[in-house]
Amino acid sequence: MNFFGTLSIDSFVQTSAVAMGAQVFVIVAATGGVLWLIFSGTLDWLWREWLTSLDHKRIGVMYLILAGIMGVRGLADATLLRTQQATAALPSSGYLSAEHFAEIFSAHGVIMIFFVAMPLIFGLINLVIPLQIRSRDVAFPFLNSLSLWLTVAGALLVNASLVVGQFSAAGWLPYPPLSELAFSPGVGVDYYIWALQIAGVASLISAINFLTTIITMRTHGMRLMHMPMFTWTTLGSMLLVLFAFPLLTVVLALLFFDRALGMHFFTSTLGGNPMMFVNLIWAWGHPEVYILVLPLFGVFSEVVPTFSHKKLFGYTSMVVATMAITALSFLVWVHHFFTMGAGANVNAVFGIATMAIAIPTGVKIFNWLFTMFRGRIVFKTPMLWFMGFVSTFVIGGMTGVLLSIPGADYQLHNSVFLVAHFHNMIIGGVVFGFFAGFTYWFPKFAGFTLDERLGKWAFWLWVTGFLVAFMPLYALGLMGMTRRLYVVDPSWQPLLIVAAVGLAIILAAVAVQIAQLVVSVRNRERLHAGHNPWGSHAPEWAPLPPVDRTHNTGVAMCIGALAFLGGFGMVWHMWWLAILALAVSAVLFILPPFKHV
Amino acid sequence: MPVLFPHGVVASQESALIVQATLLMLIVALPVFFLLFYFAWRYRASGRGRHMPNWSHSRFDELIWWAVPIEIILVLGALTWTSTHMLDPHKPLSPAGDAMVVQVVALPWKWLFLYPQYGIATLNFVEIPTQTPVEFQITADAPMNSFWVPALGGQIYAMPGMINPLRLSADSPGDYHGVSANYSGAGFADMHFNLRAASRDDFDTWVASVRKGKGVLSAPVYSALRVPGVAATVAYARVQRGLFDRIVGQFLDAGSPMRH
Numbered sequence A: 001m002n003f004f005g006t007l008s009i010d011s012f013v014q015t016s017a018v019a020m021g022a023q024v025f026v027i028v029a030a031t032g033g034v035l036w037l038i039f040s041g042t043l044d045w046l047w048r049e050w051l052t053s054l055d056h057k058r059i060g061v062m063y064l065i066l067a068g069i070m071g072v073r074g075l076a077d078a079t080l081l082r083t084q085q086a087t088a089a090l091p092s093s094g095y096l097s098a099e100h101f102a103e104i105f106s107a108h109g110v111i112m113i114f115f116v117a118m119p120l121i122f123g124l125i126n127l128v129i130p131l132q133i134r135s136r137d138v139a140f141p142f143l144n145s146l147s148l149w150l151t152v153a154g155a156l157l158v159n160a161s162l163v164v165g166q167f168s169a170a171g172w173l174p175y176p177p178l179s180e181l182a183f184s185p186g187v188g189v190d191y192y193i194w195a196l197q198i199a200g201v202a203s204l205i206s207a208i209n210f211l212t213t214i215i216t217m218r219t220h221g222m223r224l225m226h227m228p229m230f231t232w233t234t235l236g237s238m239l240l241v242l243f244a245f246p247l248l249t250v251v252l253a254l255l256f257f258d259r260a261l262g263m264h265f266f267t268s269t270l271g272g273n274p275m276m277f278v279n280l281i282w283a284w285g286h287p288e289v290y291i292l293v294l295p296l297f298g299v300f301s302e303v304v305p306t307f308s309h310k311k312l313f314g315y316t317s318m319v320v321a322t323m324a325i326t327a328l329s330f331l332v333w334v335h336h337f338f339t340m341g342a343g344a345n346v347n348a349v350f351g352i353a354t355m356a357i358a359i360p361t362g363v364k365i366f367n368w369l370f371t372m373f374r375g376r377i378v379f380k381t382p383m384l385w386f387m388g389f390v391s392t393f394v395i396g397g398m399t400g401v402l403l404s405i406p407g408a409d410y411q412l413h414n415s416v417f418l419v420a421h422f423h424n425m426i427i428g429g430v431v432f433g434f435f436a437g438f439t440y441w442f443p444k445f446a447g448f449t450l451d452e453r454l455g456k457w458a459f460w461l462w463v464t465g466f467l468v469a470f471m472p473l474y475a476l477g478l479m480g481m482t483r484r485l486y487v488v489d490p491s492w493q494p495l496l497i498v499a500a501v502g503l504a505i506i507l508a509a510v511a512v513q514i515a516q517l518v519v520s521v522r523n524r525e526r527l528h529a530g531h532n533p534w535g536s537h538a539p540e541w542a543p544l545p546p547v548d549r550t551h552n553t554g555v556a557m558c559i560g561a562l563a564f565l566g567g568f569g570m571v572w573h574m575w576w577l578a579i580l581a582l583a584v585s586a587v588l589f590i591l592p593p594f595k596h597v
Numbered sequence B: 001m002p003v004l005f006p007h008g009v010v011a012s013q014e015s016a017l018i019v020q021a022t023l024l025m026l027i028v029a030l031p032v033f034f035l036l037f038y039f040a041w042r043y044r045a046s047g048r049g050r051h052m053p054n055w056s057h058s059r060f061d062e063l064i065w066w067a068v069p070i071e072i073i074l075v076l077g078a079l080t081w082t083s084t085h086m087l088d089p090h091k092p093l094s095p096a097g098d099a100m101v102v103q104v105v106a107l108p109w110k111w112l113f114l115y116p117q118y119g120i121a122t123l124n125f126v127e128i129p130t131q132t133p134v135e136f137q138i139t140a141d142a143p144m145n146s147f148w149v150p151a152l153g154g155q156i157y158a159m160p161g162m163i164n165p166l167r168l169s170a171d172s173p174g175d176y177h178g179v180s181a182n183y184s185g186a187g188f189a190d191m192h193f194n195l196r197a198a199s200r201d202d203f204d205t206w207v208a209s210v211r212k213g214k215g216v217l218s219a220p221v222y223s224a225l226r227v228p229g230v231a232a233t234v235a236y237a238r239v240q241r242g243l244f245d246r247i248v249g250q251f252l253d254a255g256s257p258m259r260h
């Protein structure tokens, strides 16, 4: 047996200039970062105050930093995709090869969902939930830290594929048979599997943690029907994680058995069935989109009353709607493959179940609107993000209902109309919702507010950029343009150039947001905020008794590092490394001297 | 925009459905947009709207916005039920079963079409008569794909070991773009075809001319097609007997191919 498994010197060879550039960039950035930490003397401080911290606030901030770094990567990928499609109108074939383009859209999707959107919501949840239910911390602070470091390990595995080997080129959900060894012989799909296995377990642990926290650690007298809406929607979201993520773990494990052990769960031959993969992965995948968006619905339920200076309208309806969405989101996954050929009855039932979700969602929107009604609305940036959210989300909701009608979906499925729809929901809902929550809660943790002027600039640039980047895709979809094309028909090029301009505007918006952070930190004296700058009545704004320092432990981070090594061992078939990493992690996790739960 | 301005009966029904559903949804969406901007303007801090900070509950109002979306979804749901049955890709377009059959194989990265009633085959292009129901019997001998001719109607997946039928028909003669809709590997973007709809006479003439050609789709020729790569268009005058059944059946140990 080979000590290095399937790894060899050739694994480091990248074939294209762009890939080589990325490889060099990652190596330089990683070594540069480590060297800087060591020689600037910050490492010690970083280790004591942050990396080993079990404080939910610090863990929350680290999640957000992870999302920020991976967001830059995801945006860089989006830029490559957009510029390729804008320039690759036949007979020109642009500057990316077909294989490389596929790797990039796969990486973009995976990174944005698992390592940007998920860390964003876990960051917010970590920061706010304990304060909102007024508990000292989460139920299991050590597991909380473990979740963070496992997520980081997953993210590192994705980036390691830039240096050694390559990433999956089979899309953000690797449908077999394409993702089977026969058609994807490289290590790309294995990187995908192990990055997601590790990050998936992290999400599951977090869900257990926050469910326990919300159920058992609420302050005295906070009954369920007294919980703030953000706590409710987090509860819904974490319930979905609890029931959905085990499915992901199983389906990825089966795919790995196929690839590494020659089994036949999802192959076309010897009794395997690729349709089963599609079915199972979407049984996780649809709840996943609600896992992402539900907490942001909660954010808006906090933001709108605060800036309208009025109580939230229809609290009970809101709770009912949240729980209805939670339950319904498990009953609709078939809408992702109406075109697989199921019978009309099956398709119709799942189509109708899908559009039923529009009912509680619509109710939520009306309740927010009627919170504004007879209010006194101040348009600080969080409220602007709410306006942006409703304006865009309604469009995405309408196209979503269209896609849920099987007869319409036959013509829209797998086209860029679909790409426009889900970006519409994710950017309008999750991303804008996050910005609202971030700006809203920022002063709670930093002690000063973010610069309003730059915030408004960022808002207008984001909304414009989003519309310019994605509305053309709806039209292109109706023109018959399918997704994932590295070369395109010349008749589509004008609109693709418009979409690329939209992305440029989004990049400008992000630049303004970075400037906003820098400027605000610099002007923190002037932006100094009292303990409740927006005059909110929500519990998290009331002053808290000082928390006695929680203790620290580096064990979680060590297990994270081991998970990275173990995942790397799995990818390259270095079984000894995987087994060793797992064994050492288990020892660290179980042995009493290291126990810090 | 072939999806909204199509050339086939199925696609026409589908585009009508898209338009109808969009209009229905606007019943809810337009008020939302209106209320959003009206309230924002009317109740802005410097505005003249009345301020009632504790008005947070009204059973009647809430009933309205539970009821209105429910009504709309009931209507849309009924529309979904009937349209899904009407547009079921497996349902024959004409009761008599007089459809022309075209067998379709998604290969890495080419489309192969067999015409069992005529004994011919074509690669990367397909020709059908207008005003005639056509039953495409779709399978794959490659990673899963999806067969889509936007001007004629919606798509269906092409999967190994299975036959997925799709019924379409073209109203008027013309050349329509056919595409792969489900990512199938590196050659995916180059894997498309032209569908020509011709009048019955022109179609018959075309079939006769193909039959006069020399190309034969034999087992070795087919094996070469299975090698990943893109290819030009080809017409085959004859096809080896039983080829399609063997393509579908190769994935099964025994028994007949799964039919949907």
Ligand code: HEM
Pocket (backbone or CB within 6 Å): A075, A078, A079, A081, A082, A105, A106, A108, A109, A110, A112, A113, A116, A117, A170, A171, A172, A173, A416, A419, A423, A426, A427, A431, A469, A482, A483, A484, A485, A503, A506
């Ligand atoms: C911020 C601006 C963004 C731009 C300009 C952008 C652009 C793109 C492009 C060009 C594609 C490929 C479309 C195609 O297949 O033809 C894509 C795919 C995708 N994007 Fe984004 N994206 C953005 C943000 C996001 C965010 C925030 C998320 C999720 C949190 C996301 C998730 C995805 C996913 C899941 C795919 C599908 C990947 C696949 O086909 O496997 N994107 N995006």
Ligand SMILES: [Cu+2]
Pocket (backbone or CB within 6 Å): A285, A286, A289, A332, A333, A335, A336
């Ligand atoms: Cu879904």
